[in-house]
Amino acid sequence: MECHGYGYWRTRRLASSVSFRVLRGYLFVAVFFAAVLPAQTPTRSSFDIEEATVADLQQRMQSGRETARSLVEKYLTRIEAIDRQGPALHSVIEINPDALAIADQLDAERKARGPRGPLHGIPILIKDNIATADRMMTTAGSLALAGATPPKDAFIVERLREAGAVILGKTNLSEWANFRSTHSSSGWSGRGGQTKNPYALDRNPSGSSSGSGAAAAASLSAVAVGTETDGSIVSPSNNNALVGIKPTLGLLSRTGIVPIAHSQDTAGPMARTVADAAAVLGAMVGADPSDPATKSSARNGRRDYSPALDAAGLKGARLGVVRNRLFGYSPAADAIAEAAIADMKKQGAVIVDPANIPTLGKFDDSENDVLQFEFKADLNKYLAWLGPAAPVHSLKDLIAFNTAHAEQELPFFGQEILEQSEKRGPLTSAKYRAALAKNRVMSRALGIDAVMTKFKLEALVAPTGGPAWVIDLVNGDGGMATAPGPSTVTSVAGYPHITVPAGYFRGLPVGISFFGRAWSEPTLIKLAYSYEQATKHRRPPTFAPTVAVR
Numbered sequence: 001m002e003c004h005g006y007g008y009w010r011t012r013r014l015a016s017s018v019s020f021r022v023l024r025g026y027l028f029v030a031v032f033f034a035a036v037l038p039a040q041t042p043t044r045s046s047f048d049i050e051e052a053t054v055a056d057l058q059q060r061m062q063s064g065r066e067t068a069r070s071l072v073e074k075y076l077t078r079i080e081a082i083d084r085q086g087p088a089l090h091s092v093i094e095i096n097p098d099a100l101a102i103a104d105q106l107d108a109e110r111k112a113r114g115p116r117g118p119l120h121g122i123p124i125l126i127k128d129n130i131a132t133a134d135r136m137m138t139t140a141g142s143l144a145l146a147g148a149t150p151p152k153d154a155f156i157v158e159r160l161r162e163a164g165a166v167i168l169g170k171t172n173l174s175e176w177a178n179f180r181s182t183h184s185s186s187g188w189s190g191r192g193g194q195t196k197n198p199y200a201l202d203r204n205p206s207g208s209s210s211g212s213g214a215a216a217a218a219s220l221s222a223v224a225v226g227t228e229t230d231g232s233i234v235s236p237s238n239n240n241a242l243v244g245i246k247p248t249l250g251l252l253s254r255t256g257i258v259p260i261a262h263s264q265d266t267a268g269p270m271a272r273t274v275a276d277a278a279a280v281l282g283a284m285v286g287a288d289p290s291d292p293a294t295k296s297s298a299r300n301g302r303r304d305y306s307p308a309l310d311a312a313g314l315k316g317a318r319l320g321v322v323r324n325r326l327f328g329y330s331p332a333a334d335a336i337a338e339a340a341i342a343d344m345k346k347q348g349a350v351i352v353d354p355a356n357i358p359t360l361g362k363f364d365d366s367e368n369d370v371l372q373f374e375f376k377a378d379l380n381k382y383l384a385w386l387g388p389a390a391p392v393h394s395l396k397d398l399i400a401f402n403t404a405h406a407e408q409e410l411p412f413f414g415q416e417i418l419e420q421s422e423k424r425g426p427l428t429s430a431k432y433r434a435a436l437a438k439n440r441v442m443s444r445a446l447g448i449d450a451v452m453t454k455f456k457l458e459a460l461v462a463p464t465g466g467p468a469w470v471i472d473l474v475n476g477d478g479g480m481a482t483a484p485g486p487s488t489v490t491s492v493a494g495y496p497h498i499t500v501p502a503g504y505f506r507g508l509p510v511g512i513s514f515f516g517r518a519w520s521e522p523t524l525i526k527l528a529y530s531y532e533q534a535t536k537h538r539r540p541p542t543f544a545p546t547v548a549v550r
């Protein structure tokens with residue numbers, strides 16, 4: 001099972017007060033853009049910070065060529081030209097109305113005291129399931145949460161603000177992190193519509209962090225933040241030629257993030273380079289008293305991963321190629337992965353091939369059981385945290401809301417997973433506890449840990465996924481969308497996973513994955529950076545209407 005988290009704003013009339021709140025938000029954003037953007041939208045060629053890295057932007061601000069305000073203005077103009085108009089990616093669901101004011105404050109601080117660090121003044125987009133206690137909404141893409149204001153920022157948002165980042169806005173996503181229907185289209189939400197892939201507009205960006213993936217790929221912000229339960233960071237990063245880091249469970253706090261399952265959920269960075277992803281990851285690290293899983297992050301996490309950025313990091317590294325189940329589903333992905341492995345050898349890596357994980361495929365059903373049990377418990381807890389002002393207060397309420405507003409929420413696919421989850425019992429259930437125990441043993445001790453110990457490996461490698469599939473609002477995701485990949489074993493284990501652009505098939509990106517034991521982020525970043533620097537496959541999207549097959 002692949003959760004990938006596992007219209008644009010439309011003004012259709014809702015038969016409840018939510019319609020007014022949502023429409024009021026749309027009108028505010030329209031007025032905001034009219035006030036801050038120039039009358040004429042520039043062409044793509046005039047956007048002089050396309051593909052700019054965090055270091056590039058810092059150098060520009062340090063030299064006085066740019067300010068945080070000018071960067072925000074440029075990205076807002078880019079969003080208007082690329083996301084609202086032109087290709088109309090539908091990747092940004094809401095703009096932060098305070099972004100310019102925040103940028104001004106950070107510019108004044110830089111002038112008075114210097115920058116706080118590498119993210120000072122850097123515009124960042126975050127997924128719309130990550131809470132912000134400001135004038136933006138946090139809805140998980142659902143109209144059921146339109147107008148709800150979280151009581152406080154998510155812990156990782158607090159960290160980003162402390163680091164000096166400018167939260168530019170929220171990105172679209174597969175509604176409820178793609179944990180709603182067995183026939184969903186990744187990247188679609190009732191609030192945001194269908195996100196498009198900037199490399200071919202009729203192709204799926206993948207979910208559930210679809211908006212973060214498409215936006216970062218299209219240079220709508222410097223970097224973006226997504227979340228993953230099973231594949232939702234690495235799969236859209238694969239489809240959008242990005243570096244995505246799914247960290248060890250507990251490295252980053254989940255407080256204030258709309259949940260699926262506490263045994264697998266995590267946030268993570270999505271960026272155009274390994275260095276940028278590492279910078280954002282470090283900024284978000286921290287032990288959170290409200291999330292007990294982060295207790296170990298104080299000992300095992302780092303606030304600065306830049307020392308791991310070693311261009312010679314592949315030399316002498318022992319890497320295992322996981323071939324069982326992770327190869328053979330896409331000839332294009334296989335060919336690109338084989339070339340990537342050859343490039344690793346050229347950089348001095350010691351390749352153990354094969355280094356198969358014998359338990360792959362043996363815990364798919366039990367993963368689904370765990371996710372549904374935890375979703376019911378965790379979502380009800382989150383909705384209670386929102387307080388009485390929330391439009392819905394339980395999973396049962398959410399199902400009823402969707403049924404009552406079927407024209408807006410159920411026009412293309414249903415809510416079978418929500419309904420199945422509602423039927424699950426408490427977390428004290430024997431079935432849940434047995435499934436969770438099985439998953440941990442099969443993915444950890446008998447899975448990743450076993451093969452790495454057997455072959456004395458630093459990391460495992462495999463193709464992240466195949467090329468993007470065609471958007472299909474009739475049948476939903478299929479084909480490459482449901483192909484096996486390393487995200488399931490790493491997500492179930494709670495272990496880190498990094499994907500890096502490895503090549504293209506007919507213009508569509510394909511990534512290579514590095515994954516390993518818990519808390520091995522520095523090692524994986526070192527390997528990923530070394531591979532990236534040796535190959536430099538990343539290239540900007542062309543916004544082609546479709547794939548050229550001749």
